[in-house]
Amino acid sequence: xxxxxxxxxxxxxxxxxxxxxxxxxxxxxxxxxxxxxxxxxxxxxxxxxxxxxxxxxxxxxxxxxxxxxxxxxxxxxxxxxxxxxxxxxxxxxxxxxxxxxxxxxxxxxxxxxxxxxxxxxxxxxxxxxxxxxxxxxxxxxxxxxxxxxxxxxxxxxxxxxxxxxxxxxxxxxxxxxxxxxxxxxxxxxxxxxxxxxxxxxxxxxxxxxxxxxxxxxxxxxxxxxxxxxxxxxxxxxxxxxxxxxxxxxxxxxxxxxxxxxxxxxxxxxxxxxxxxxxxxxxxxxxxxxxxxxxxxxxxxx
Numbered sequence: 001x002x003x004x005x006x007x008x009x010x011x012x013x014x015x016x017x018x019x020x021x022x023x024x025x026x027x028x029x030x031x032x033x034x035x036x037x038x039x040x041x042x043x044x045x046x047x048x049x050x051x052x053x054x055x056x057x058x059x060x061x062x063x064x065x066x067x068x069x070x071x072x073x074x075x076x077x078x079x080x081x082x083x084x085x086x087x088x089x090x091x092x093x094x095x096x097x098x099x100x101x102x103x104x105x106x107x108x109x110x111x112x113x114x115x116x117x118x119x120x121x122x123x124x125x126x127x128x129x130x131x132x133x134x135x136x137x138x139x140x141x142x143x144x145x146x147x148x149x150x151x152x153x154x155x156x157x158x159x160x161x162x163x164x165x166x167x168x169x170x171x172x173x174x175x176x177x178x179x180x181x182x183x184x185x186x187x188x189x190x191x192x193x194x195x196x197x198x199x200x201x202x203x204x205x206x207x208x209x210x211x212x213x214x215x216x217x218x219x220x221x222x223x224x225x226x227x228x229x230x231x232x233x234x235x236x237x238x239x240x241x242x243x244x245x246x247x248x249x250x251x252x253x254x255x256x257x258x259x260x261x262x263x264x265x266x267x268x269x270x271x272x273x274x275x276x277x278x279x280x281x282x283x284x285x286x287x288x289x290x291x292x293x294x295x296x297x298x299x300x301x
Contacts, residue, residue: 001253002086002141006031009082011074011126013065013118014092016043019147019192022243023089028056030247035078035085036060039092065092066113071121075129084133084142087250090122091147091192097224099298100160104215108161115165116172119146123176127187134186142187143250146173150195150260153267156283158224158294177255190249194242195260223297227290 010027014020016038027034028051036051038044041062048060059081063070078085096103096111123144130142151159152166173191180187217225242259249257258264269281284291 002143002250005247007033008086009033009035009078009084010087010089011035011037011078011085011122012089012091013037013063013122014147015060016040016047018091018239019194019243019246020089020091021047022240023091023246024051025240026243026247027087028054031056032087033057033082034059035074035082037063037065037074037092039064065090065118065121066110068121071118071125075125078126079129084129085126086130086140086142088122088126088130088142088144089147089246090119090144092118093147093149095159095228096161096221097159097228098161098218098221099158102218102220103161106215111161112165112168115162116168119169119172122146123172127176127180130187131184134184138186140186144173144176144187144189145192145246145250145257146176146189147192147194148173150193150258150263150267152191152193154263154270154283155280158220158227158298174255188253188255190246190255190257192242192246192257193259195237195258195263220298223294227294 005027010023010032012020012024012027012034015024015036017040020036020038024034024036024047034051034056036044036048036058037060038047039062044060044062048058052058059077061074061077063074065071092114094111094114096107123146127144130144134140134142146169148169149162149166151163152168152170155163170191170193173189177189180189237259245257245259248254266283266286269285273279273281282291284294
């Protein structure tokens with residue numbers, strides 16, 4: 001468990017908005033050194049100016065987390081500037097919807113590149129640094145937080161590519177937690193599984209790679225985008241509240257972090273279906289009108 005954050009170093013990807021920015025704000029208030037990473041330069045510049053104004057020590061870099069080369073360069077610079085980071089928030093993520101067979105290869109490469117490979121790079125590059133620091137100092141403590149989603153524990157339809165990426169992050173982080181316990185008592189991990197929280201995730205298309213610009217959205221993808229916009233914008237739990245849950249979880253060495261614990265009833269139903277070997281349950285059981293509307297819209301195409 002970690003109680004003292006002052007003077008500690010944190011790497012935050014996706015720091016230009018949403019959970020990443022809110023975690024940076026908390027880190028600044030706690031007196032941390034902050035490495036802010038984002039792919040959107042204007043958002044990163046704005047976040048950097050805000051955090052620097054608090055007096056916190058800040059380094060910011062525009063990085064595509066899906067890029068092995070860019071992430072390796074980032075890790076080198078972090079180590080040379082601050083030493084091994086005490087905290088790594090692998091938070092960068094993008095959303096994508098549509099019927100799963102309608103996603104192009106480029107769609108898959110983009111979403112998995114950011115949502116999964118971004119986490120893979122953060123874990124493989126920073127964990128060895130943290131382990132080396134912990135071996136050199138018995139008092140050193142570290143923590144890695146990977147952002148997944150409730151979509152990493154459920155399989156809502158018409159957003160399969162996103163589900164796949166987030167299920168992978170949950171599995172990766174559960175394994176990371178167990179692997180760390182084999183080799184160290186000084187470093188731990190958590191997985192963040194938010195539900196619908198107002199962040200920039202539903203507007204991920206603003207950072208779509210140039211090679212996807214010519215791809216025309218299918219009807220199911222446009223329907224998925226509209227549903228995502230509505231669900232995310234109507235969320236009552238704020239990104240700031242979720243960021244505080246993250247820091248509370250680090251302090252308590254709590255692995256699973258949920259923004260909407262009531263949604264775990266759906267997770268339980270899914271798990272019981274697996275154990276009981278029944279077919280997947282109706283995802284719209286509690287909100288049948290949504291399912292009726294979605295089916296009607298898709299079958300009208």
